[in-house]
Amino acid sequence: MQDHHKPGPEESDLGQQLGEAVSEEIGSLVRLELAAEQMLEDEAALAGAYLKDDVQQAKTYLAELRAELLMLESRAVHWLLEAADPTQRDWLRLHCHISHGEQVAMAGEVVHDSRLQCLACQAVTLAKGTVTLGPCQACGCDLFQTLTAH
Incomplete structure (x- = not known):
């Protein structure tokens, strides 16, 4: 004999609650994933801005270093000429x-x-x-x- 059991109102409510909880949890995970992707995108943009700034600072530093080296070279030539007969x-x-x-x-x-x-x-x-x-x-x-x- 087969026992056909029909879910009662309590079991039906429990299944519905479980389905809603799973849906809510999936929605929460999707929102979390989207937030993580946005954070990663923001961090990449920030890193790019820092790199651009670092490149500009390096260019400025190299230009100043070049000018300073030329000035030191000029001074050295002047000192050598002053020391010469x-x-x-x-x-x-x-x-x-x-x-x-x-x-x-x-x-x-x-x-x-x-x-x-x-x-x-x-x-x-x-x-x-x-x-x-x-x-x-x-x-x-x-x-x-x-x-x-x-």
Whole structure:
């Protein structure tokens, strides 16, 4: 004999409550998953913003470092030139200018109606008449480039 048991009202309510609880739990898990995905998306956007900022800061740092290294290089060259024998320096500079075909005059030479530019500081000196050329009044350098006859 088969026993066909029909669910009673209590069992039906229990099944319905269980189904609602499962549905509610699934809905809760789906909302949690969506919230986790949104958080991950927000974190990725934030990480991207930090990386962009870091790249910009690195560019700025490298530009400042380059400028500082160039300044240090310039100082080192200046210190080395200051430590070098001035006579040797001047002869090297004079030879360089003469080898390029430039008209060069040195302090102590006699010049006539000349416009001269100091090879060290670029200051311009006007020699009117016939004069013995002295060192540059601005920096003391003894080498001048003849610009034009005056």
